[in-house]
Amino acid sequence: MIRILDWYILKRYLGTFITLFLIFIPIGIMANLAEKIDNIFENEAPLMEVLKFYGNFTIYFANLLFPLLLFISVIWFTSKLANKTEIIAFLSSGVSYNRFLRPYIIGATIVSISGLLLGMFVVPKASKAYNEFNNYYLKGRKTKVKNSINLYRQIDDNEFIYAHAFYPKEKTALKFTLEHFENHKLVHKISANKLKYNEKDSTFRLTKYVKRTVTDSIDIIESKKEHDTIFKFDIDRLTPVSYVAETLNYFELKDFIKQEEKRGSPNLSTYKVVAYKRWSLPVSAYILTLIAVAVSSMKRRGGMGANLAFGLIIAFGFVFFDKVFGTMAAQSDFSPIIAVWFPNVVFAVLAMYLLARARR
Numbered sequence: 001m002i003r004i005l006d007w008y009i010l011k012r013y014l015g016t017f018i019t020l021f022l023i024f025i026p027i028g029i030m031a032n033l034a035e036k037i038d039n040i041f042e043n044e045a046p047l048m049e050v051l052k053f054y055g056n057f058t059i060y061f062a063n064l065l066f067p068l069l070l071f072i073s074v075i076w077f078t079s080k081l082a083n084k085t086e087i088i089a090f091l092s093s094g095v096s097y098n099r100f101l102r103p104y105i106i107g108a109t110i111v112s113i114s115g116l117l118l119g120m121f122v123v124p125k126a127s128k129a130y131n132e133f134n135n136y137y138l139k140g141r142k143t144k145v146k147n148s149i150n151l152y153r154q155i156d157d158n159e160f161i162y163a164h165a166f167y168p169k170e171k172t173a174l175k176f177t178l179e180h181f182e183n184h185k186l187v188h189k190i191s192a193n194k195l196k197y198n199e200k201d202s203t204f205r206l207t208k209y210v211k212r213t214v215t216d217s218i219d220i221i222e223s224k225k226e227h228d229t230i231f232k233f234d235i236d237r238l239t240p241v242s243y244v245a246e247t248l249n250y251f252e253l254k255d256f257i258k259q260e261e262k263r264g265s266p267n268l269s270t271y272k273v274v275a276y277k278r279w280s281l282p283v284s285a286y287i288l289t290l291i292a293v294a295v296s297s298m299k300r301r302g303g304m305g306a307n308l309a310f311g312l313i314i315a316f317g318f319v320f321f322d323k324v325f326g327t328m329a330a331q332s333d334f335s336p337i338i339a340v341w342f343p344n345v346v347f348a349v350l351a352m353y354l355l356a357r358a359r360r
Contacts, residue, residue, distance in 0.1 A: 005090060006103040009081075013107035016073040021062060024069060028061050029054055036138045045137040053133040059118070059126035066115055067284045068315050074104070074292035075311040079304040087297050097359045101293060108289040112282035119278050120250040128247035136169040155233045157262075158182060163195070166238040171197040173238055176206070178231070188213045192227075197235040203228050204235075245274040253278075269329050272336035277326075280340050287348050288318070294354035318347055 033054070040050060081087050090100055151163045151173075164175035176195040180187045192206035209227035213220040248256055257271050265271075291314060296307040321343035329339035 005095065005100075006106065009103035010107050012077040012081075013074065013104060014110065016077045017070055017107075017111065020069045020073045020076075021066075024065065025058055025062060028065075029057065032057060039138045043137045045133075049133060049137070052129065053137075056126040056129040056133075059123055060130045063115070063119060063123045063126075063281075066111070067281060067288050068319070070108075070111055070285055071288040071292050071311065071315050072308070074289050075296045075307050076304070078293055078296040079307040082297055082307075083304060097355075100297075101290075104289050104293050105286070108286045112285045115285060116279075116282040119281060124247050124249045124253075127243065131243045131247065132168045136167065151238050153233075153238065154265075159233075161233065161238070163238055168238075171199070171235050186214050198228075202230065204231055245271040250278060269334075269336050273326050273329050273340055276337055276340035280344055284318070284344055284347075287344055287351050288315075290351040291347065291354055294351065294358040297358055314347075314350075318343055321346065 045053075078087075087100070091097065151166050153161050155161055158181050160179045160181075162177040162179075163173035166173045173195040174193065176192045178190040180189070189212045190206070190209070191212075192209045194207040196205045196207070197203075198205060206227045206229065207225070209224045211222045213222075245253060245256065253271070253275050257268070257275060260268050260271060292311060295311050295314070296304075325334070325339035325342050328334040329336040
């Protein structure tokens with residue numbers, strides 16, 4: 001049963017967390033807008049597209065920052081409680097330290113479940129729109145082509161596709177090629193100067209279409225100025241490798257990783273890191289909450305400033321571990337699951353140690 005003490009702390013837990021979001025998100029938007037405003041005007045981005053972009057930017061940015069903002073908010077309001085000797089009053093009234101932690105655990109559960117659902121289903125959609133707008137309007141033309149150039153994918157055991165350049169916003173590929181093999185022999189090859197996906201009927205239009213069918217005697221060549229057809233791959237399969245996994249919801253990502261495992265994709269570790277982080281990020285909310293309480297529940301000579309300084313060192317340490325091990329997994333044979341969960345394990349041990357000290 002939730003009592004007055006629980007409500008008192010829980011309201012401050014959630015209230016301070018939401019307040020920090022309302023402060024930092026506009027700052028992030030203004031900083032991004034100040035940096036990208038020239039590219040927005042140069043590339044004539046429509047106003048509605050810009051507004052949609054910053055709506056998706058808010059979700060994307062909030063998902064990245066939520067563990068750290070949660071950590072800072074817990075240190076902030078818990079330090080205020082400690083400085084006003086309210087925590088001493090709670091514990092002196094017969095409330096155990098473990099009982100004192102209960103509203104923090106409830107708050108972390110609410111935030112973690114919300115973060116989990118957002119990360120599994122809402123953030124991928126926002127990430128896709130965010131990256132598409134970023135590539136199409138905000139990056140220079142050289143960068144835009146570089147990010148989407150010479151794309152090669154294996155669709156299944158028999159088919160391979162290649163595109164010189166792909167533009168996600170327009171769902172268009174240039175210099176497209178599809179090769180179909182059977183028993184390691186080329187059966188037919190389709191090429192086109194341009195491939196355009198039609199969302200209305202899920203068809204592909206190929207411009208300057210050429211199909212070469214290989215037989216034992218002669219090669220049969222068919223060519224058309226334009227040709228509409230259906231392929232069994234999704235146009236998003238041509239999305240640049242750098243962020244394709246971020247744009248898929250949990251179930252799509254699971255299927256995508258299974259397909260990439262069958263194809264022997266060289267980027268499999270990158271995709272698995274994204275998948276594991278969908279689970280590890282909400283768990284980090286619990287760990288950082290416990291560390292923040294342990295750090296800030298004791299009244300220190302330096303007051304809130306000392307708690308925040310110590311807390312920020314821990315927070316940057318967590319980010320450092322997360323980035324370093326994530327990069328190691330993506331660029332080497334290092335296990336993705338260890339890379340993602342190792343920072344949580346290390347800081348969970350730290351949380352237990354700090355809590356043991358705080359209980360004294």
